[in-house]
């Protein structure tokens with residue numbers, strides 16, 4: 001496998017930004033494979049994400065996620081990462097080596113509406129951290145690692161898809 005060619009499209013962004021929803025639509029449109037790294041972690045651990053986080057704790061979950069993201073070994077794929085992926089510089093370097101990192105940028109208001117329960121979704125956060133706290137902590141990280149930023153807060157999934165399909169770094173052929 002030629003890992004030097006950047007053939008993947010890697011979606012990063014806050015939880016509920018739409019990485020999983022948009023990722024599969026984009027893969028279908030571009031004729032690429034689709035991988036959701038949350039599902040890879042669940043399959044490897046044989047547990048749901050909220051269970052892993054609740055039972056093993058945040059630090060262990062982040063280690064498992066980093067290990068997963070550094071060992072995906074796929075090409076020609078749209079990869080939907082989990083929102084916490086940006087806590088690992090090593091993982092971002094590995095993913096950035098195989099693909100273009102696309103930040104689905106979503107405003108706080110839309111996220112607060114979509115994220116009704118952080119615990120049942122299994123979000124990595126310290127006790128008492130709100131969606132707004134997480135947003136402030138993470139936005140600089142998504143901005144730091146993004147090759148391309150796509151503002152998509154007030155768009156429907158189809159509108160986000162159309163926007164992505166007009167971006168040169170994403171549609172290379």
Ligand SMILES: Nc1ncnc2c1ncn2[C@@H]1O[C@H](COP(=O)(O)OP(=O)(O)O)[C@@H](O)[C@H]1O
Nearest residue numbers: 014015016017018019020021022114155156157
């Ligand atoms: N552009 C969008 N507009 C409205 N709702 C969206 C949009 N993208 C995703 N959603 C909804 O937000 C929720 C979270 O989306 P999801 O794809 O799981 O996000 P992520 O993988 O980034 O955590 C889902 O209920 C999904 O239907």
Ligand SMILES: O=C(O)C1=C[C@@H](OP(=O)(O)O)[C@@H](O)[C@H](O)C1
Nearest residue numbers: 015016049082083084122123124
């Ligand atoms: O942002 C987070 O802390 C997380 C987001 C989840 O993925 P989504 O971003 O797909 O919701 C999942 O990786 C994990 O439960 C932690």
Ligand SMILES: [Mg+2]
Nearest residue numbers: 019020038080
């Ligand atoms: Mg997801």
